[in-house]
Amino acid sequence: xxxxxNKDVVWYKKKGVPKLLAGAVIVGLIVLIVLLSIVWTPYDPxxxxxxxxxxxxLSTGHNGQSYYLLGTDQLGRDNLSxxxxxxxxxxxxxxxxxxxxxxxxxxxxxxxxxxGKTLDNIVGMFVEIQHSIPMLLIIVxxxxxxxxxxxxxAVGLSLSEWLSIFRQTRAKTLxxxxxxxxxxxxxxxxxxxxxxxxxxxxxxxxxxxVYGTLLIGTTILAEAGLSFxxxxxxxxxxxxxxxxxxxxxxxxxxxxxxxxxxxxxxxxVIGVNFLGDGLRAKLKME
Amino acid sequence: xxxxxxIKSSPLLEVSHLAVHFPVNGKGLFKRQVGSVRAVEDVSFxxxxxxxxxxxxxxxxGKTTLGHAILQLHDLVGGKVLFDGQDLGKLSKxxxxxxxxxxxxxxxxxxxxxxxxxxxxxxxxxxxxxxxTCGKKERREKVxxxxxxxxxxxxTLDRYASEFSGGQRQRIGIARALALRPKFIIxxxxxxxxxxxxxxxxxxxxxxxxxxxxxxxxxxAHGLSVVKHVSDNIGVMYLGRLVEISAKKQLYxxxxxxxxxxxxxxxxxxxxxxxRSRIVLRGDVPSPIKMRTxxxxxxxxxxxEEMGDICKEKLPELVEIMEGHHVxxxxxxxxxxxxxxxx
Numbered sequence: 001x002x003x004x005x006n007k008d009v010v011w012y013k014k015k016g017v018p019k020l021l022a023g024a025v026i027v028g029l030i031v032l033i034v035l036l037s038i039v040w041t042p043y044d045p046x047x048x049x050x051x052x053x054x055x056x057x058l059s060t061g062h063n064g065q066s067y068y069l070l071g072t073d074q075l076g077r078d079n080l081s082x083x084x085x086x087x088x089x090x091x092x093x094x095x096x097x098x099x100x101x102x103x104x105x106x107x108x109x110x111x112x113x114x115x116g117k118t119l120d121n122i123v124g125m126f127v128e129i130q131h132s133i134p135m136l137l138i139i140v141x142x143x144x145x146x147x148x149x150x151x152x153x154a155v156g157l158s159l160s161e162w163l164s165i166f167r168q169t170r171a172k173t174l175x176x177x178x179x180x181x182x183x184x185x186x187x188x189x190x191x192x193x194x195x196x197x198x199x200x201x202x203x204x205x206x207x208x209x210v211y212g213t214l215l216i217g218t219t220i221l222a223e224a225g226l227s228f229x230x231x232x233x234x235x236x237x238x239x240x241x242x243x244x245x246x247x248x249x250x251x252x253x254x255x256x257x258x259x260x261x262x263x264x265x266x267x268x269v270i271g272v273n274f275l276g277d278g279l280r281a282k283l284k285m286e
Numbered sequence: 287x288x289x290x291x292x293i294k295s296s297p298l299l300e301v302s303h304l305a306v307h308f309p310v311n312g313k314g315l316f317k318r319q320v321g322s323v324r325a326v327e328d329v330s331f332x333x334x335x336x337x338x339x340x341x342x343x344x345x346x347x348g349k350t351t352l353g354h355a356i357l358q359l360h361d362l363v364g365g366k367v368l369f370d371g372q373d374l375g376k377l378s379k380x381x382x383x384x385x386x387x388x389x390x391x392x393x394x395x396x397x398x399x400x401x402x403x404x405x406x407x408x409x410x411x412x413x414x415x416x417x418x419t420c421g422k423k424e425r426r427e428k429v430x431x432x433x434x435x436x437x438x439x440x441x442t443l444d445r446y447a448s449e450f451s452g453g454q455r456q457r458i459g460i461a462r463a464l465a466l467r468p469k470f471i472i473x474x475x476x477x478x479x480x481x482x483x484x485x486x487x488x489x490x491x492x493x494x495x496x497x498x499x500x501x502x503x504x505x506x507a508h509g510l511s512v513v514k515h516v517s518d519n520i521g522v523m524y525l526g527r528l529v530e531i532s533a534k535k536q537l538y539x540x541x542x543x544x545x546x547x548x549x550x551x552x553x554x555x556x557x558x559x560x561x562r563s564r565i566v567l568r569g570d571v572p573s574p575i576k577m578r579t580x581x582x583x584x585x586x587x588x589x590x591e592e593m594g595d596i597c598k599e600k601l602p603e604l605v606e607i608m609e610g611h612h613v614x615x616x617x618x619x620x621x622x623x624x625x626x627x628x629x
Contacts, residue, residue: 180399184462187357187391188413189383198412202403 020278026271030264034091037084042069045085046236049076054254071256073247083260086238090265093154094219100158101165102212109169110204114177114196120170127163135160143231150233153226157219168211172204206283213276217269224265240265297332298470298502299356304329304365306348306355310575324574325351327526329365330604333470333519338496338503340517340534342510342549346571348526349506350394353472356504357389358382369470387417390463392492394475396455400447406433406458407443413465432461435498436491453484460491464499472504477512489515511553514538519610522546525574525582528604531612542613544587581616589617 037045043066051062057071057079070079112120130138142156176182177200185195220240226232227241235242240261247258307322325348333339341349354360356367358374367374369389377385393399400409410429414420420428430440436457447455456476463471473492477485493516495501507513513520513534520537522530522545530543541547548565567586572578580598584590590597596616604614 180393180395181401183354183359184391184393184399184459185412185416186359187386187389188416188462188466189386190412190416191383194416199401203401206403 017278017282019274020282023271023274023276023278026267027275030087030268030271031091033084034087037081037088041078041081041084043078043081045077045081045238047077052076054250054257056254057256070260071254073243073257074250074254079256079260082238082243083240083264086240086243086261087264087268089150089233089237089239090220090223090241091268093150093157093223094216096151096154097157097161097219097223098212098215100154101162101215102208104158105162105165105167106169106204106208109166110173110196110200112166113170113173114192114200123166127166130159131163139226140231148231148233153223153233157222160222161215161219165208165211165215169204169208172207173200176200176203207280210276210280210283213272213279217272217276220265220269220272297334298337298370299504300332300368301352301356302330302365302368304352304355304367305363306351306360307363321575324526326355329523329526329528331521331528331531333502333504336496336500336502337519338505338517340513340520341504341506341523342508342513342520343523344571345508346574347523348574349508349523350474352523353391353474353504353506356472357386357391387466388469390466390468390471392456392460392463392471392473392476395479396452396459397479399459400455402446402448405444405446406438409447409458410461410465413462417466428465429461432464433458435464435495436461451484452480453488456480456484456488457491460488460495464495467499468501470502470504472506474506475508476505478508485512492516509553510538510549514553522549525571527582527614528612529583529614531604533610536608536611540611542607542611542618543583543615544589544617545583581614593617 049061049066049072052066052068052072053076054074055061055068055072055076057069059071060067061072066078068078068080070083072079073082108123112123138160139153139156142152142159146152182195182199185199190198223232223239224241224244227239228245230242230245232239232241243261244258244265247254247256247261250257304326305324305328306326307324309319310321310323311317312320327348329352331339341352343349351360355362356369356374358367358377362375366376369385372385374382374385404412407426407429408415410432411425414425414428426443429443433440433442438454438457438461442450442454447458450458456479460476476492477488480488489512492503496503503516505513505516510520517534520532520534521528522537522543524545530537530541530546532542537546538550541550548567551563551565565588569586572582572585580596580600581587581590581602584597587593587597593616600616602614602616602619604612605619606612607618
């Protein structure tokens with residue numbers, strides 16, 4: 001009999017590692033900087049300083065002491081501090097929303113896929129109904145009902161995103177449930193709990209983790225979009241989305257106001273997507 | 287006292303008038319049930335200790351469903367399954383779990399039957415984990431023992447199932463089935479997904495294990511050639527019904543049912559010089575959804591015309607024509623009033 005070389009095994013386990021590493025470094029760095037901003041930013045991100053309005057990057061303030069690495073915005077607030085602090089809202093909302101939608105979507109998805117019948121029909125009906133309502137409408141509705149705080153925004157976004165997780169989990173569970181190994185477990189004397197937790201969830205989870213990671217990118221963009229539309233967390237707190245939208249007016253005189261937060265969003269989304277792709281390659285054992 | 291003896295001399299598995307139907311739902315809003323697929327209909331047979339009962343029939347005739355129905359994996363419409371004197375249909379969920387320890391399955395597809403996220407140790411050790419019979423160290427030893435029995439080297443223990451070929455995966459599946467020391471194993475086309483060169487290895491393993499562990503088999507296959515190698519008795523299934531049951535030799539020497547004849551003539555003979563007269567069946571298998579009167583084989587049977595109306599009107603029953611040779615055909619049950627019926 002011919003057995004696989006150890007070399008082969010190591011090779012496929014290594015697949016996807018460069019991407020995974022790059023993604024982890026980018027995301028880790030951004031998260032670290034954002035975490036740092038909670039305790040320290042170069043200047044107060046929300047304190048206006050009219051004498052230092054719209055200074056370009058790498059310039060010194062009027063008092064000759066302040067140094068603005070990424071310039072200042074239309075109210076003379078330090079751009080670097082605002083980009084750092086703006087990440088708090090964006091990152092927190094993105095992670096919270098994805099966590100919520102993964103938990104909601106995965107639990108319901110596995111249950112509907114495995115038990116089927118009545119539960120599946122009822123949940124399926126709600127999913128269809130919700131799917132026919134535009135996502136933006138749902139979020140606007142939630143925001144007007146409960147006011148726009150970080151938590152409400154996260155819940156609103158997860159409400160619109162859990163559907164895709166649910167569908168994917170359910171579809172994957174249906175596939176796995178039909179496979180003979182679940183039957184084998186049942187014949188061996190396993191109950192529903194054993195089959196769900198020992199077989200279905202481990203088999204379904206890999207793709208959910210990958211999809212969830214990729215969803216973080218989408219959520220960051222969605223949050224930025226909402227802030228851009230003025231539906232995000234209220235002023236004067238900085239969020240990347242609103243910094244981009246506010247800076248738009250000053251594009252000709254101060255491009256840096258919106259370009260740097262936009263870069264931050266792009267970098268984080270790229271990092272998260274790398275992470276997701278890398279995970280997919282690594283978790284795929286077939 | 288008498289009862290005890292009766293149990294001892296009775297067969298290990300006794301299936302009587304087993305029927306499994308699957309609902310067919312309409313397309314309307316409420317998906318009302320519009321009919322049912324009669325996957326298994328009025329099937330009776332018995333298997334005694336240490337015997338291998340071969341079950342053959344074409345794809346979709348209900349062989350696998352029958353196997354699963356024995357394990358109570360489907361809701362039975364009728365009939366009962368007596369295993370070791372115990373009516374499996376009457377057991378509670380918990381009792382059934384314990385009873386199933388004695389009956390295990392070997393699957394057709396060695397790929398989907400092993401969880402790809404588990405190592406060989408986890409797969410083969412899973413039955414012990416489910417029943418919490420032993421600690422981790424003991425479990426490892428038992429798994430090693432089982433792997434040795436099926437001819438897998440011990441260093442495969444920590445590998446994932448996806449690292450093995452079909453034949454090796456089937457061996458792992460067999461080791462898992464043996465773990466709980468069952469009395470009875472349902473082999474559901476265990477070699478039909480394997481390369482021809484591997485088939486005989488696995489078949490020989492299955493037969494060796496029978497001697498070693500004193501096992502009783504229900505061996506499901508879609509052609510007679512594989513079954514010929516392993517079985518003592520053979521049952522031929524067509525459209526959910528058993529049409530012929532016989533000892534192996536008897537069946538091959540003297541097939542009675544026209545469907546068995548056709549199946550036999552389709553088995554390849556490894557000699558190119560032999561001229562064969564193939565019986566090619568006309569038409570397709572009729573739909574198992576419609577309720578029909580008469581013999582289920584009447585549309586494709588070459589004798590149907592000469593037999594006249596009886597085949598269209600009356601369902602032939604499985605009758606013992608000779609010692610141990612049952613057949614469900616009007617040509618033999620004496621009701622046709624036809625001289626053809628004499629064997």
